[in-house]
Amino acid sequence: MTTQPPGDDPRSDIAGPPPGPSPDTGEQLVPERRMVRDLWLVLLASIIGLFPFTVYSTFLVPIAAAARAPEEGIGFLRGLGGLAALLAGITLAPLITRWARNRVAAAGLVLLAIASAVATTGTVAALTVFCLGIGLATAVLTPALLTTATSRFTGTGNIGRAATMVTATQSLAAVFAGPIIGALGVWYGWQGALWITAAVSAAVAYGFLRGRGRKQDRSQASTGAPPGYAASFRALRARPVLLALIVIAALRTASFMGYLAFLAAFYHDEFELSAATFTLVWTLSGSSFFLGNYLTGRWVRDPATGAGRHPRTVLTAGLFGALVAVLGVFHIHALLPALAATALMGFSHAVVAAQVTTLIAVRSGDLSTVAFSLNAAGMSLGVFGGALLGGFGLATAGHTGLAVALSLPTLLALLLAGSVRDPVR
Numbered sequence: 477m478t479t480q481p482p483g484d485d486p487r488s489d490i491a492g493p494p495p496g497p498s499p500d501t502g503e504q505l506v507p508e509r510r511m512v513r514d515l516w517l518v519l520l521a522s523i524i525g526l527f528p529f530t531v532y533s534t535f536l537v538p539i540a541a542a543a544r545a546p547e548e549g550i551g552f553l554r555g556l557g558g559l560a561a562l563l564a565g566i567t568l569a570p571l572i573t574r575w576a577r578n579r580v581a582a583a584g585l586v587l588l589a590i591a592s593a594v595a596t597t598g599t600v601a602a603l604t605v606f607c608l609g610i611g612l613a614t615a616v617l618t619p620a621l622l623t624t625a626t627s628r629f630t631g632t633g634n635i636g637r638a639a640t641m642v643t644a645t646q647s648l649a650a651v652f653a654g655p656i657i658g659a660l661g662v663w664y665g666w667q668g669a670l671w672i673t674a675a676v677s678a679a680v681a682y683g684f685l686r687g688r689g690r691k692q693d694r695s696q697a698s699t700g701a702p703p704g705y706a707a708s709f710r711a712l713r714a715r716p717v718l719l720a721l722i723v724i725a726a727l728r729t730a731s732f733m734g735y736l737a738f739l740a741a742f743y744h745d746e747f748e749l750s751a752a753t754f755t756l757v758w759t760l761s762g763s764s765f766f767l768g769n770y771l772t773g774r775w776v777r778d779p780a781t782g783a784g785r786h787p788r789t790v791l792t793a794g795l796f797g798a799l800v801a802v803l804g805v806f807h808i809h810a811l812l813p814a815l816a817a818t819a820l821m822g823f824s825h826a827v828v829a830a831q832v833t834t835l836i837a838v839r840s841g842d843l844s845t846v847a848f849s850l851n852a853a854g855m856s857l858g859v860f861g862g863a864l865l866g867g868f869g870l871a872t873a874g875h876t877g878l879a880v881a882l883s884l885p886t887l888l889a890l891l892l893a894g895s896v897r898d899p900v901r
Contacts, residue, residue, distance in 0.1 A: 505633055505637075511629070511634075517687070518621050519642065521585060521617065521621055521684070523646070524677050525584075525585075525613075525614055525617050526650060526653055528606070528670065530653040530657050531657050532595075534657050542598035545600050555860060557610050557611030557614075560607070560608045561612070561856040564611070565849050565852050577845075578687065579685070583616060583681075584614070584620060585680050585684070586681045588609070588613040590674075592606070592670040592673045593670070596667040598667070621642055623844050625639060636833075636838050638837070639834060640772070640773025640833055641770075643829065643830065643833050647769050647826065648766045708846045711843055712846055718836065718839065718840055718847050721847075722836075722851045723889075727858065727885040728825060728828050728885070728886070729854070729855040729859060730858035730861045730862035731862060731882045732825045732862070733858060733863065734861075734862030734863055734865050734881070735862070737867075739758075742806060747814070761819070764821075764826070765822040768823035768824065768827045768830065769827075772794075794824045794828035797827070801818075802821060802883050805879075807875065807879065836851060865882065866878055
């Protein structure tokens with residue numbers, strides 16, 4: 477039986493404590509060093525999962541030249557990966573709960589390795605297979621890694637921190653992926669980078685299979701058979717809080733990724749920054765996102781602060797900061813304030829992302845893999861929806877239209893965050 481914090485609405489799932497150990501019970505927090513030691517393979521897999529599409533984006537021009545196709549056409553193929561991730565995330569979500577997580581992660585990594593190797597042939601057909609394969613691989617890999625990480629520990633604080641450690645590692649890797657990919661490309665260009673990615677992916681997949689059975693996951697030890705395909709969707713539909721969190725994540729992603737899609741053009745038009753100089757702005761944005769993700773992941777689970785009792789406040793504060801930033805950044809005509817708004821945008825979105833990930837991790841129970849999979853699918857939809865929305869706003873009313881268009885998903889997320897009151901049953 478958990479203790480209801482004073483002043484919280486007992487009907488509110490967001491305001492009240494999650495099932496399991498309460499922070500007031502003296503939950504034993506796992507030290508950072510031990511958590512990293514237990515999750516190092518998961519963290520490595522989360523990093524390598526970012527590399528294929530980073531290689532594709534970084535070397536788009538030489539890849540298009542090798543395929544003898546226009547750059548815009550090769551760039552368009554990237555969208556197939558998002559479509560594959562979206563469809564796979566929805567259709568496979570209940571199925572992968574029935575398979576051993578280490579095997580699911582290994583399967584995603586093997587598919588990633590195969591797709592990367594196929595792409596090195598450089599034909600349009602091979603690149604199409606690559607984009608579809610990587611989208612499918614990440615749709616399987618991401619929820620498997622998050623569920624594996626959270627099921628290694630007990631206690632809501634540790635579970636939430638494990639999930640945000642994976643996402644924080646991914647955000648930090650995204651900051652440094654560009655320079656690392658460039659270094660990998662010294663050997664045989666983009667094809668060499670993909671061959672190295674394929675080799676590392678295969679090695680990490682072997683590590684997951686080799687470690688099978690050595691450590692029993694918390695959820696596997698405490699639960700029976702997972703629900704069936706249709707039953708999983710019915711169970712999730714009966715958890716309105718989880719559905720609301722998934723929608724909030726999709727809306728937040730639409731705003732943030734739409735903003736990132738046009739940020740370089742804004743800094744070029746407004747401040748005449750070259751592409752090389754803009755990489756510093758990108759690093760600032762990525763670093764801010766990493767800090768917001770990592771610090772929020774620690775803060776919302778810390779029993780000493782009691783912060784875990786007020787996730788609605790954290791969600792609202794993060795979304796409000798994101799709203800202020802997106803409305804302000806495209807109307808600022810001085811470089812330093814624009815950089816400050818860019819940092820605020822990254823940090824605020826990371827706060828929301830970390831809180832959503834933590835809540836899904838600690839409240840979804842047997843539905844964690846399904847919830848994480850649908851969450852990833854929703855964010856894939858948000859990536860492309862945000863680009864379309866931002867492009868429409870920019871074409872309609874310039875930078876003002878862009879800011880207003882990208883503020884709409886954040887406003888909807890703010891309204892939704894305030895209305896999440898139904899308890900998890």
